[in-house]
Amino acid sequence: MEDSNKPVWQLTIGEFMELLDSRMPKIEEKNISQNSTSIKYVYGLAGLAKLIGCSINHASKLKSCGVFDEAIIQNGRKIIVNSEKAIELFKNYNK
Template structure:
């Protein structure tokens, strides 16, 4: 499929092109980024999100390299249910 320019108006996209763009956007919604993203996902403050992260409950759902934190939302929900 052709590369879609970010300045292309939505009205000029075909249904197939629009669906391709939509899939890319929803794929990123499976992850939260940073403590701010974790806090938003959990619906709590950043300090509470930091406490939860530090507790080790979500270790299997978190990938961290230095200050970069990525949380797999689906896995985090499974771990919180336990």
């Protein structure tokens, strides 16, 4: 971009897109490094059901029988599930 002192509201769409594109590689690198070390969570019974590929009702039954106890953080009705731990526990689950 020629004039770095130009106000944002005076940029053309092309200039604005060029500015965004020039910043994208830096943003993507940060996201990749953060995602590789962070724990992934799913939220609620719907998130758990989607994670293991079953109905919400079946996910609720599995949760109630204690399959996911080590992977679940619950406060009242709020449920947060560590997805990696839940998948590991589900693989080791025997009916």
